[in-house]
Amino acid sequence: MNGFLARASRHVGFEIGAVLLLLLVGTALASLFWTPHPIDALNMRAKLMPSSAAYPLGTDHLGRDVLSRIMVGAQTSITVGLIAVAIGLTIGVALGAWAAARGGWVDEALSRTSDLIFAFPAVLIAILITSVLGASAQNAILAIAIFNIPVFARVTRGAALAMWSRDFIRAATAMGQGPLGITLRHVLPNIASVLIVQATIQFAVAILAEAGLSYLGLGAQPPVPSWGRMLRDAQTYIFQAPELAVWPGLAIALAVLGLNMLGDGLRDLLDPRLRLLRVG
Amino acid sequence: MDSLSRRHLFGAAGMMMGALATLSVPGTEALAQGPAKDRLVIGMSLEPPVLDPTKNAAAAIREVTTPSIFEALGRIDRTGAVGPGLAESWNVSEDGKEYVFKIRQGVKFHDGETLDASVVKFTLDRLFAPDSTNPAKSLYTDIEKVEVVDPSTVKVTLKSPNSFLLYSLSLGDAGIMHPKSAPTNDKNPIGTGPFMFKERKEGDSITLVKSPTYRDPGSIKLNTVIFKIVKDPSAQVSALLAGDVDAFPGFQAPELVERLTKDPRFVVIVGTTEGEVILATNNVKKPFDNPKVRQAMAHAINREELISAESGFGVPIGSHFAPHNKAYVDLTKTYPFDLAKAKALLAEAGYPNGFEASLKLPPVGYAQRAGEVLANQLGKIGIKLAITQLQWPQWLSEAFKERNYDLTIVAHTEANDLDRYARDGYYWGYNSPEFKAKWREVVAATDFAKRDQILKEAQQIIARDAVNGYLFQLAKIGVWKKDLVGLWENAPTPQLDLTGVYWK
Numbered sequence: 001m002n003g004f005l006a007r008a009s010r011h012v013g014f015e016i017g018a019v020l021l022l023l024l025v026g027t028a029l030a031s032l033f034w035t036p037h038p039i040d041a042l043n044m045r046a047k048l049m050p051s052s053a054a055y056p057l058g059t060d061h062l063g064r065d066v067l068s069r070i071m072v073g074a075q076t077s078i079t080v081g082l083i084a085v086a087i088g089l090t091i092g093v094a095l096g097a098w099a100a101a102r103g104g105w106v107d108e109a110l111s112r113t114s115d116l117i118f119a120f121p122a123v124l125i126a127i128l129i130t131s132v133l134g135a136s137a138q139n140a141i142l143a144i145a146i147f148n149i150p151v152f153a154r155v156t157r158g159a160a161l162a163m164w165s166r167d168f169i170r171a172a173t174a175m176g177q178g179p180l181g182i183t184l185r186h187v188l189p190n191i192a193s194v195l196i197v198q199a200t201i202q203f204a205v206a207i208l209a210e211a212g213l214s215y216l217g218l219g220a221q222p223p224v225p226s227w228g229r230m231l232r233d234a235q236t237y238i239f240q241a242p243e244l245a246v247w248p249g250l251a252i253a254l255a256v257l258g259l260n261m262l263g264d265g266l267r268d269l270l271d272p273r274l275r276l277l278r279v280g
Numbered sequence: 281m282d283s284l285s286r287r288h289l290f291g292a293a294g295m296m297m298g299a300l301a302t303l304s305v306p307g308t309e310a311l312a313q314g315p316a317k318d319r320l321v322i323g324m325s326l327e328p329p330v331l332d333p334t335k336n337a338a339a340a341i342r343e344v345t346t347p348s349i350f351e352a353l354g355r356i357d358r359t360g361a362v363g364p365g366l367a368e369s370w371n372v373s374e375d376g377k378e379y380v381f382k383i384r385q386g387v388k389f390h391d392g393e394t395l396d397a398s399v400v401k402f403t404l405d406r407l408f409a410p411d412s413t414n415p416a417k418s419l420y421t422d423i424e425k426v427e428v429v430d431p432s433t434v435k436v437t438l439k440s441p442n443s444f445l446l447y448s449l450s451l452g453d454a455g456i457m458h459p460k461s462a463p464t465n466d467k468n469p470i471g472t473g474p475f476m477f478k479e480r481k482e483g484d485s486i487t488l489v490k491s492p493t494y495r496d497p498g499s500i501k502l503n504t505v506i507f508k509i510v511k512d513p514s515a516q517v518s519a520l521l522a523g524d525v526d527a528f529p530g531f532q533a534p535e536l537v538e539r540l541t542k543d544p545r546f547v548v549i550v551g552t553t554e555g556e557v558i559l560a561t562n563n564v565k566k567p568f569d570n571p572k573v574r575q576a577m578a579h580a581i582n583r584e585e586l587i588s589a590e591s592g593f594g595v596p597i598g599s600h601f602a603p604h605n606k607a608y609v610d611l612t613k614t615y616p617f618d619l620a621k622a623k624a625l626l627a628e629a630g631y632p633n634g635f636e637a638s639l640k641l642p643p644v645g646y647a648q649r650a651g652e653v654l655a656n657q658l659g660k661i662g663i664k665l666a667i668t669q670l671q672w673p674q675w676l677s678e679a680f681k682e683r684n685y686d687l688t689i690v691a692h693t694e695a696n697d698l699d700r701y702a703r704d705g706y707y708w709g710y711n712s713p714e715f716k717a718k719w720r721e722v723v724a725a726t727d728f729a730k731r732d733q734i735l736k737e738a739q740q741i742i743a744r745d746a747v748n749g750y751l752f753q754l755a756k757i758g759v760w761k762k763d764l765v766g767l768w769e770n771a772p773t774p775q776l777d778l779t780g781v782y783w784k
Contacts, residue, residue, distance in 0.1 A: 042656050044588035061535065062589055062652060135669050217643065217669045222652050236513050236645070239539040 014265025020258025035068035069225040081206035088148025096156025114150035122147040130218040159191040193270035204259035318503035323525035330466035333452035337415035339774035342452040350455030350471035360772030376441030376726040388493040416453035501782035527760030551770035555691035559749025564709035572629035574746035578615035579622035594752035599743040607732035634662020
C-alpha cells in the first residue's frame with residue numbers, strides 16, 4: 001500500500017482528480033449540516049443579485065442563495081450518481097461474470113443484448129424511461145442505472161474471460177470447485193481494480209447524465225436543487241445575470257473532470273496494462 | 281381543453297402609438313427604410329396544429345386565422361366589445377330568444393364564392409348539430425334553429441335567452457365558412473377576411489397575403505404577413521434583435537423584457553389578457569374537499585411575491601375574472617395573506633401539522649415559476665408539495681381529463697370562462713347548486729347592466745368558496761418595432777386583428 005501512495009503522489013492527474021472529488025464530497029457532506037442560507041428561502045427583494053458578502057455567488061431569479069443551492073446540488077449529483085452506478089455495477093458484474101463462467105448460449109445471449117442496448121445512445125434511453133415513468137429523481141436513477149448495466153457487464157465479461165484461461169483457475173477447477181465459488185473466490189478479486197476504475201468513470205458519466213436529465217426537466221424535481229435544473233433556470237436570465245449559468249456549469253464541469261482524472265489515474269496506478277481493457 | 285389555451289392570448293397595442301406617430305414625408309421615408317414596408321413578420325411561440333378554428337381549440341389557430349382569414353357575424357374590437365362583422369346589423373327580440381341578422385352584401389370568399397344567408401345558415405347549423413365537433417360547442421347549444429329569411433337575412437331562434445350569444449358568434453369558433461371549402465379548411469383555409477392563406481412550412485412559418493377579393497382593399501396596408509414560430513424565449517429575443525421577426529404580440533418571457541426595453545428599435549407594451557393564472561384545486565379529493573383547507577391555502581398565498589417572480593408583470597386577482605372587465609370586482613381581500621389565520625383554519629380542518637400533496641406543473645414559464653414560489657408559501661403552513669413537471673399531452677390527460685391530480689397551475693385564457701364553474705365533471709370537481717343557479721341568471725339576463733351585477737355576485741361565490749387559488753392575471757407583453765402601428769395593446773380574446781396595422 002505504501003508503494004501505491006508513493007506512486008500516487010507522483011501522478012499529477014490522480015492528485016488533481018482526488019482533490020476535486022474530495023471537494024465534491026466535502027461540499028455535499030458539509031451541506032448536510034450547514035449552508036450559508038436555507039436553500040428554499042425566497043427573497044423577492046434580493047433576486048438576481050451579483051456576488052456579495054452575504055451571497056458569495058449571488059442569488060437566483062427567486063432570490064435564493066446560489067452557493068447554498070450549488071452545495072446541496074452536489075448532494076443530489078452524488079446521490080443519483082452513486083446509487084445509479086451501484087445498481088449498474090451489481091447487476092452488470094453479476095451478468096458479466098455469469099456470461100464468462102457459463103459461456104455458450106448464455107454468453108451469446110447476454111453479449112448480444114448488451115450490444116443491442118449499446119446501439120442506442122445512453123441519454124436517449126434515459127429520456128425515454130423518464131418520460132414514460134414520469135419525471136423524478138428515482139426514475140432518473142433507474143434510467144442511468146439501466147444504461148450502466150451493459151457497460152459493467154461487458155467490462156466484467158472481458159476481464160473475467162481472461163482470468164478463466166489462467167492456470168490457477170484451471171487448477172481450482174481441477175480441484176473440484178464450482179463456477180460460482182471460483183468466480184467469487186478467484187475471478188472477482190483479481191478483476192476488482194478494473195471495476196473500480198470503470199466505476200469511477202461511470203460515476204462521472206452518471207453525474208453528467210443526471211445534469212442532462214434535470215436540464216430537460218426529467219430529473220430531480222424542484223425545489224430540490226440540481227445543477228442541471230439550475231442551468232435550465234439560468235438560461236432565460238442569460239442577458240441579465242449570465243453568472244447564474246456559470247456556477248452550476250462550472251460545478252458540473254469540475255465534478256466530471258475530477259472523476260475522469262481520478263479514474264484515469266487509478267487505471268495507471270493499479271495496473272498500466274489495463275489501459276487496453278477500458279470500455280465505454 | 282377548450283378554455284385552457286396553452287398560452288397567453290395574443291393581441292396588441294397601438295392607439296397610443298397611433299396618436300404619437302409623427303408625420304413624415306412619404307417618399308423620403310420609404311427610401312430610408314428599405315423595401316419591406318408592406319411585409320410583416322409576427323413571432324409566435326406555439327404552432328397551430330391545424331388552421332381551422334372550428335375544429336381545434338388551440339389559441340394559436342385564432343391568432344393566425346381570426347379575423348385575418350375567417351370572419352364571424354360579429355367582430356370583437358380591441359376593448360373586447362362586439363361590433364358588426366359579416367352581419368351589418370342585428371335585432372334582438374324583447375324576450376331575448378330571436379336574433380335577426382342582416383348579412384353584409386358583396387362579400388366574396390378567397391376562392392370567388394359569394395357570401396349569402398345560406399352560407400351563414402350552413403356555418404351556424406354546424407356549430408350546434410348533435411354531431412358537432414366544434415371545440416366550443418357548448419356555447420351554441422342554446423340555439424334551437426337557424427332560418428334563411430331572404431338572401432341577406434338570417435333568423436336565429438334560441439331555446440332560452442343567452443346573453444353571451446353575440447359574443448360567442450363573434451369568436452373564431454363561429455368563423456363563417458363556405459360549404460365547398462369547409463372540409464379542407466384545416467389545411468387550406470378559405471374565408472372572407474382581408475388576408476388569404478398562401479403557404480405553410482410545418483414547424484417554421486405560415487404565410488398570408490392580401491386578398492384581392494376583400495370588400496375594402498384600400499383599408500389594408502400590408503401585402504404579406506408571415507407568422508414565424510419561435511418556441512424558445514431566448515431565441516425569440518435573438519430573432520427580434522437580429523430583425524428576423526418584426527413583432528411578438530404575445531411575448532412569453534417577462535424576465536427577458538428588460539433586455540428589449542433598453543433597445544431603442546423596439547417598443548414594449550404591457551397590456552392585459554383574459555388569462556387568469558390559478559392554483560387549480562381538485563375539489564373532490566381529500567383534503568381539498570374541505571372548504572377550510574382551501575380557505576387556509578388562500579390565506580397562505582402571497583400574490584405580491586408571485587408577481588415579483590414574474591418580474592413584476594401581472595395583476596393580483598381574488599376570483600376567476602379579468603380586472604379589465606367592467607363587471608370586475610376586486611376580491612383579493614376575501615382571504616388576505618395571513619399565515620396565523622391559515623394555520624388556525626388548517627388546525628380546525630384537522631390538519632394542525634399540515635399534509636403532503638402533489639403539484640403537477642405544465643411546461644410553461646409562469647407555472648414553473650409560480651410553482652416553486654407556491655411550494656415555498658404553502659410549506660410555511662405545513663403543506664408540503666411534491667412538484668412534478670409534465671409535458672402538455674401528459675398534463676391534458678392526467679390532470680385535465682382523468683382529474684388525477686391534487687393541485688396544478690394553469691392560465692385560463694378565454695373570456696367569460698366563469699361558466700366552467702357551472703359545468704358538471706369539469707376538472708376542478710366543483711359542484712355548487714348556488715353557483716349553477718347564479719350562472720343560469722347570468723346567461724338569461726337580457727339587460728347588460730343587470731348581467732354585470734349578477735356576474736359580480738358569481739365572482740363572489742367562487743371567491744368565498746375558495747374553489748381554486750386565485751393568483752394573478754397574466755400580462756400581455758407585446759414587443760414590436762417602433763414604427764409599426766396598430767397592433768392591439770390588450771388581448772381581450774385570442775385573436776390578432778391586422779386590419780389596422782401599418783408601417784409608418
